[in-house]
Structure formats: structure tokens, C-alpha cells
Amino acid sequence: MNRILDPRRHYSSPEDMGDDGVNTTLNTTMGEVIAARYSRRGMLKGALAVTAISGTVSPMALLAGRAEATEAKPIFNFKEVVAGVDETHHVAEGYDANVLLRWGDPLFPDAPDFDPQNQSADAQARQLGYNNDFIGLVPTPNGDDISQRALLVVNHEYTTEELMFPGLREQEEAGFEGMTQQLVDIELMAHGGSIVEIRKNNGRWEVVRDSRYNRRITAETEMEITGPAAGHDLLKTSADPEGRRVMGMLNNCAGGVTPWGTWLSAEENFNGYFGVNVPEDGLPVVEAQYDDPQAQTKAQDERDAAYLARRDEILGGLDNLDLMERYGVPGAWYAWNRFYDRFEVAKEPNEPNRFGWVVEIDPRDPNSVPKKRTALGRMKHEGAENVVNGDGRLVVYMGDDERFDYVYKFVTAGAYDPDDRAANMDLLDEGTLYVAKYNVDGTGEWLPLVHGQGPLTEENGFRDQAEVLIKTRLAADALGATKMDRPEDIAPGPDGQIYVMLTNNTRRAAEDVNAANPRPENAFGHIVSMIAPEGDHAAETFNWTILVKCGDPSIAEIGATFSPDTTENGWFGMPDNCVIDAQGRLWISTDGNSAEETGRADGLWGITTDGEGLATSVHFFRCPVGAELCGPFFTPDTESLFVGVQHPAEGGEDWPEFARVSTFDDPSTRWPDFQDGVPPRPAVVVITKAGGGKIAV
Ligand code: FEO
Numbered sequence: 001m002n003r004i005l006d007p008r009r010h011y012s013s014p015e016d017m018g019d020d021g022v023n024t025t026l027n028t029t030m031g032e033v034i035a036a037r038y039s040r041r042g043m044l045k046g047a048l049a050v051t052a053i054s055g056t057v058s059p060m061a062l063l064a065g066r067a068e069a070t071e072a073k074p075i076f077n078f079k080e081v082v083a084g085v086d087e088t089h090h091v092a093e094g095y096d097a098n099v100l101l102r103w104g105d106p107l108f109p110d111a112p113d114f115d116p117q118n119q120s121a122d123a124q125a126r127q128l129g130y131n132n133d134f135i136g137l138v139p140t141p142n143g144d145d146i147s148q149r150a151l152l153v154v155n156h157e158y159t160t161e162e163l164m165f166p167g168l169r170e171q172e173e174a175g176f177e178g179m180t181q182q183l184v185d186i187e188l189m190a191h192g193g194s195i196v197e198i199r200k201n202n203g204r205w206e207v208v209r210d211s212r213y214n215r216r217i218t219a220e221t222e223m224e225i226t227g228p229a230a231g232h233d234l235l236k237t238s239a240d241p242e243g244r245r246v247m248g249m250l251n252n253c254a255g256g257v258t259p260w261g262t263w264l265s266a267e268e269n270f271n272g273y274f275g276v277n278v279p280e281d282g283l284p285v286v287e288a289q290y291d292d293p294q295a296q297t298k299a300q301d302e303r304d305a306a307y308l309a310r311r312d313e314i315l316g317g318l319d320n321l322d323l324m325e326r327y328g329v330p331g332a333w334y335a336w337n338r339f340y341d342r343f344e345v346a347k348e349p350n351e352p353n354r355f356g357w358v359v360e361i362d363p364r365d366p367n368s369v370p371k372k373r374t375a376l377g378r379m380k381h382e383g384a385e386n387v388v389n390g391d392g393r394l395v396v397y398m399g400d401d402e403r404f405d406y407v408y409k410f411v412t413a414g415a416y417d418p419d420d421r422a423a424n425m426d427l428l429d430e431g432t433l434y435v436a437k438y439n440v441d442g443t444g445e446w447l448p449l450v451h452g453q454g455p456l457t458e459e460n461g462f463r464d465q466a467e468v469l470i471k472t473r474l475a476a477d478a479l480g481a482t483k484m485d486r487p488e489d490i491a492p493g494p495d496g497q498i499y500v501m502l503t504n505n506t507r508r509a510a511e512d513v514n515a516a517n518p519r520p521e522n523a524f525g526h527i528v529s530m531i532a533p534e535g536d537h538a539a540e541t542f543n544w545t546i547l548v549k550c551g552d553p554s555i556a557e558i559g560a561t562f563s564p565d566t567t568e569n570g571w572f573g574m575p576d577n578c579v580i581d582a583q584g585r586l587w588i589s590t591d592g593n594s595a596e597e598t599g600r601a602d603g604l605w606g607i608t609t610d611g612e613g614l615a616t617s618v619h620f621f622r623c624p625v626g627a628e629l630c631g632p633f634f635t636p637d638t639e640s641l642f643v644g645v646q647h648p649a650e651g652g653e654d655w656p657e658f659a660r661v662s663t664f665d666d667p668s669t670r671w672p673d674f675q676d677g678v679p680p681r682p683a684v685v686v687i688t689k690a691g692g693g694k695i696a697v
Pocket residue numbers: 001002157253254268382401488576
């Protein structure tokens with residue numbers, strides 16, 4: 001989810017315990033001014049002068065120089081989609097976009113059909129979960145061609161109560177008044193992930209519902225904690241005094257698949273599930289005062305202050321408050337702690353430490369226990385795209401999605417063995433975690449997070465390697481890593497290139513800019529391109545430049561740097577997920593575009609990364625209103641492209657044609673079913689060329 005632009009996840013509530021690095025003032029920023037102006041400027045668009053704000057680096061010159069030495073990649077060959085916002089999806093002419101799986105679709109022969117008016121936790125546990133984010137394909141064990149038959153893995157990131165359940169108004173605003181244990185139990189089952197066997201039949205993908213591999217992972221699936229932090233005191237709870245077993249995974253955003261056919265699922269905003277039950281007896285009551293809004297605001301402020309004081313009194317009795325605060329715990333975005341003590345930090349203060357990891361799951365064994373791989377660090381993990389280095393070691397790239405947080409990579413100690421799957425299964429338990437430091441001259445360093453090295457000592461709060469990993473963010477702070485504009489997905493390529501999506505950061509002040517994050521109040525994000533020296537992804541240095549600063553290139557103040565060949569449909573803001581296809585082309589999906597922000601829905605764009613036409617972007621797929629686009633994932637033959645349409649209808653208030661909060665009963669779109677009484681449903685969509693063939697070639 002895009003937590004910055006999503007108004008329903010508001011951050012000024014009494015529940016908001018400041019995420020470190022997040023400036024909690026609510027001053028209007030330049031980016032917000034630009035965004036607001038954008039929505040009003042209408043016909044003036046073409047009349048605005050273009051005098052781009054110059055950055056501290058010249059990405060065009062640097063990349064053009066590199067491009068001369070490299071062979072030009074194939075271009076994107078398709079007719080662009082028109083940018084805009086409406087109730088449905090759009091794909092480039094000559095392509096089919098078919099819904100493969102929707103929230104609630106049954107995944108087993110005996111699973112019930114989706115019945116939105118009569119949902120249950122038991123039914124949800126046998127159906128596709130909510131809000132599909134990462135999408136991957138892993139090979140079946142039977143030697144099938146993965147481009148024809150495969151195991152689809154899907155993350156289910158989060159739930160939105162008022163869009164899922166009938167009769168509710170916006171629940172976060174309403175203090176979760178409508179959330180019963182029955183509904184919370186459905187939410188628990190709607191999280192996690194799904195494994196589904198799929199096959200291509202006469203050119204169209206279909207679900208193999210009776211496959212023995214189909215599986216739901218939920219917020220209650222038993223998992224093992226492995227690697228250096230397993231068994232550490234900070235991971236022990238009353239339900240798990242050994243600190244080695246945990247129930248479920250939470251807020252799994254992007255991820256990756258390993259060369260040995262396992263699924264890496266990355267836990268992102270886990271902090272949101274933890275809360276504190278603050279007794280409300282005796283707190284001031286705020287009455288609606290329609291004739292005196294100032295008095296009402298004052299009364300609300302007084303109530304909030306009293307609430308916070310009471311909450312802080314409860315939290316004040318806990319150890320490791322600095323650790324909790326650095327990760328934004330308790331986020332209190334859900335009502336789960338009212339029904340389950342493990343989500344109540346006053347009762348189980350270590351439970352949050354057991355989330356925020358990369359989880360490795362073996363889709364080929366439906367009975368396998370998912371493993372939380374602590375060696376890869378604990379953060380708000382966005383993804384875990386990886387590459388086999390020249391020396392055989394696996395290198396996993398990871399963004400920590402928070403304003404002013406960091407870019408990481410993990411290098412395994414051992415080498416991947418393509419001939420011995422079993423030997424690879426615990427490769428991710430041993431290796432070195434690094435955090436990136438970007439120098440002003442276009443060089444960079446990977447700083448190792450190793451106990452005993454530099455500041456990572458007991459005197460500084462790190463007693464052993466386990467504590468370095470559980471407190472990854474604090475360790476990276478101590479090392480002086482570069483504060484980024486919300487690192488999302490990272491795509492590494494085989495010839496040493498690495499693309500980092502930095503989605504936005506409107507809280508970066510002018511005095512806080514650095515070379516790799518050169519725009520203050522960065523509302524639209526940018527993409528950093530890194531090069532591993534001589535293609536060595538395990539190296540401790542790199543070179544970098546900025547591929548593109550995003551946003552509307554026709555508004556001078558935004559300072560976007562798409563190439564002049566980019567059409568008015570071709571530019572985008574808020575890059576989130578990304579993939580390099582088998583043709584070597586970079587594709588980017590976005591989260592946060594809207595009628596208000598950029599005059600366009602989220603979707604998929606291809607961008608030229610070198611050669612002629614560098615930083616030319618083209619629009620291939622467009623989401624229905626309110627949805628962000630996740631995935632994307634290509635089959636190796638480039639003939640099928642899987643994308644995840646997440647949270648259709650969310651943020652209805654950002655679309656002038658709807659202009660109110662979307663709910664189950666009154667959504668801004670009922671995509672993809674468009675049937676009365678059926679709510680909008682997040683869905684996995686497969687794109688193919690009409691009549692077959694490679695996509696965009
Ligand atoms: Fe779940 Fe960083 O997006």
C-alpha cells in the first residue's frame with residue numbers, strides 16, 4: 001500500500017507512534033502544492049514553461065556515456081494506452097488482459113465459492129486472500145515448461161475492512177467500531193499468501209483446482225525462525241519461550257523466487273498490526289460542535305493529548321522502546337489486538353520482533369514449514385529479487401520502505417548448486433547483510449552489518465549478530481547509510497545493473513537532500529541505477545546514477561527527467577515494483593498515481609535504460625480506479641505477463657467523479673465483476689498477445 005498518499009491510513013491519529021525518520025509535522029510541502037495544482041490546472045497544462053530544476057548529478061550525460069559502450073536493448077513495440085482514470089483496466093491494443101484469480105476464488109475442489117454477504121474465516125482460508133501483491137512463478141517438480149505450467153505464488157499484503165465487509169463505514173476513522181472477532185478472523189485468513197498450480201490451455205491460463213500443490217498461507221500458519229537470530233531472547237514470547245516458532249506472516253508486499261524454486265515473501269508494514277489497548281474511561285468526550293469548529297478541534301486535541309499520555313504511561317513500562325519506535329510499533333492500523341493478546345504490545349512486547357523478515361517457502365512441498373530467514377535482516381521489507389553472482393553465491397536486493405530508510409543486499413556465504421536442490425535449501429541462513437552508502441561522485445559502498453565491526457558493538461546496544469539483525473535499522477543508522485526516498489522494489493540484472501525504485505518522500509526538506517535523493521519534497525519519486533563493478537554483485541563497491549526523476553515533465557517545478565520522446569501517456573509517478581524481462585527490458589508498476597496526484601491511474605510502464613531513447617517511458621497497462629499495480633512477472637518465453645491489480649476502488653475520494661470514501665456497499669468501482677452486491681475484488685491478471693507471441697517485441 002502507499003501509506004503516504006492513502007488518506008485512510010492517516011498518521012496524525014493518537015495511535016501514530018512516530019516512525020523514526022518520519023517528520024511528523026503536517027506542514028504543506030512543495031510536492032503537495034504541486035500535486036494540488038496539478039489537479040486544477042486543466043487546460044493550462046501545455047502553457048507552462050519548462051525549466052527543469054537541476055539536480056546534483058546529470059543522469060542523462062552519465063548514462064548516455066555508458067550506453068555508447070553497450071549494445072542497445074530491443075525497444076518496446078506496442079501502441080501506448082491512454083493515461084487516465086476510469087472504472088476498469090486498459091491494456092495496449094492487440095493484447096488480452098484476462099482475470100485469472102480474484103479475492104475469494106476457491107483454490108481447492110472442496111472450497112466454497114465466494115459469497116460476499118456470508119463470509120467466514122473457514123471459507124477465506126480455502127480461497128484466494130486479499131490484496132495480491134508479489135506474483136511469482138516457480139517450476140513444478142514434474143519438469144513442465146514453466147511458460148506453460150507452473151506454481152503461481154502470490155502475496156496477500158493487507159486488508160481494508162470497509163471494502164471487504166458489508167455495512168461498514170471507514171473503520172480506521174471510526175475507531176474500528178464495526179470490527180467483531182468474526183471479521184478479524186476473516187482478516188487473519190485473508191493475509192499471507194497463496195500457492196496455486198496453473199496451466200496454459202489453448203493459449204489461456206487456467207487454475208488447476210485439484211492440484212496437490214495448492215496451499216494457503218495465513219496469519220496463523222506455523223513458521224520457523226532460522227538463522228543467526230533464531231532463539232534470541234528478543235524473539236521469545238509466552239506462546240514460544242524458545243523464540244523459534246511463530247504464527248503467520250504479515251503485510252507481505254513484494255518478494256522474489258530463488259533459482260532453486262522457492263518463494264521469498266517479504267514482510268513489510270508489520271508494525272500496523274500491533275496495538276495498545278488504552279482504557280478510555282474518564283477521557284474527555286468530544287461533542288460535535290457544528291457552529292464552532294475551532295472549539296471542537298480544541299476539544300479533540302485535548303482528548304488526543306490525554307489519550308497519548310495514558311498510552312505512553314503503558315508503553316513506558318516496556319523495555320526496548322527505542323527499538324519499537326524505530327520500527328513504528330505499535331502502528332495500530334487494525335483491531336486485532338482487541339481479540340488476540342499477541343498483537344497487544346503491552347502484553348507481548350516481543351511479538352513484533354518476530355515480524356519484518358523475509359520468509360522462504362517451498363511451494364513444491366505443501367507440508368513444508370515456511371522459514372523466516374533472519375540473516376537477511378529485519379525491516380519493512382519491500383522485495384527480495386535476487387541474482388546468482390558469477391562465483392555462484394546468491395545476492396538478494398532489498399528495500400526498506402520508509403521515508404529516509406535504506407537499500408540493502410544480502411550475499412550468501414555458500415554457492416548455489418544447480419544440481420543439488422537440497423543443498424540450497426538453507427543457503428539463506430548464512431551470509432553477509434550490507435547497507436548502501438551513495439557518494440556524491442557517483443561511487444558507492446556496501447557497508448557490512450557484522451557484529452564487532454565498526455560501531456556494531458555491545459557498548460552501542462548490539463550484543464551479538466542476532467541483535468544486529470533484529471535491530472537492522474538501528475545498525476544501519478550507526479553505519480551511516482544513505483537515507484533514501486522510500487526504497488521499494490529492486491531489480492538486479494545479470495550484467496551487473498541494479499534498478500532501485502524510490503517511490504516518493506514529501507518530507508525531505510531542502511537541507512536534507514543528498515546526491516542520490518536530490519529532490520526536496522519528492523512527491524513523485526525517482527529511479528536509481530546502480531552498476532556492480534565488472535558485474536560482480538558481491539563486490540563491496542558500486543557506481544550509480546539516476547535513471548529518471550518521475551512526475552509530469554511538462555510542469556517545470558517537478559523537475560522530471562523523462563526523455564523528450566516520452567508522450568503525455570508515457571510518464572508516471574511513484575514507481576513501486578519492477579522487473580527485467582528476458583529481453584533485458586525494465587518494466588515498472590506504480591502505486592500512488594490518481595486523478596488528484598498525476599491525472600492518471602496506476603499501471604505498468606516500460607522504460608528504456610540505455611542507448612538511444614534513454615529514459616523514454618511507455619504506458620502498457622492501466623489499472624481501474626483506486627488500484628495500484630503489483631507483480632509484474634513474465635514467463636521466460638515473454639509470452640505471458642502476470643500483474644496484480646491491488647485494492648481497486650480504494651481512495652474513492654481522490655477521483656472527482658466519485659469524490660467520497662469507497663465502501664463495500666458504495667465503491668468507486670466494482671471491478672472486475674461489475675455486479676450489484678459484489679464488491680471490488682483484487683485480482684491476478686494475465687496479459688497475452690492476441691493470437692500469441694512475445695509481448696511488446
Ligand atoms: Fe507494500 Fe512498499 O509497498
